[in-house]
Amino acid sequence: MQQNQCPTCQSDLQWDGQYFCSDCQQHYKKLVFCPECGNEVEKLKACGAVNYFCNTCNELKSKSKVKVNWEKV
DSSP states (O other): OOOOBOTTTOOBOEESSSEEETTTTEEEEEEEEOTTTOOBOEEEEETTEEEEEETTTTEEEETTTSEEEEEEO
16 A cells, blocks of 8 residues: 655655644645646545546546645645
8 A cells, every 4th residue: 555655755644634744844735637638636435445537538547547746735
């Protein structure tokens, strides 16, 4: 399972209602983008599985294929 890591120090991010790095004392927002068109995708959760849907491509995207960026809050 892939952990969410701080983009600055690579420590595992904690969840306190937002993603939080205890080493950097910084909150982050996770942004997920389609690998084909580059637009932001929607997160879909069903039966314990997580996938993403791109409204532009009108397709499901695997969590292993999407591009993840972190934005400071």
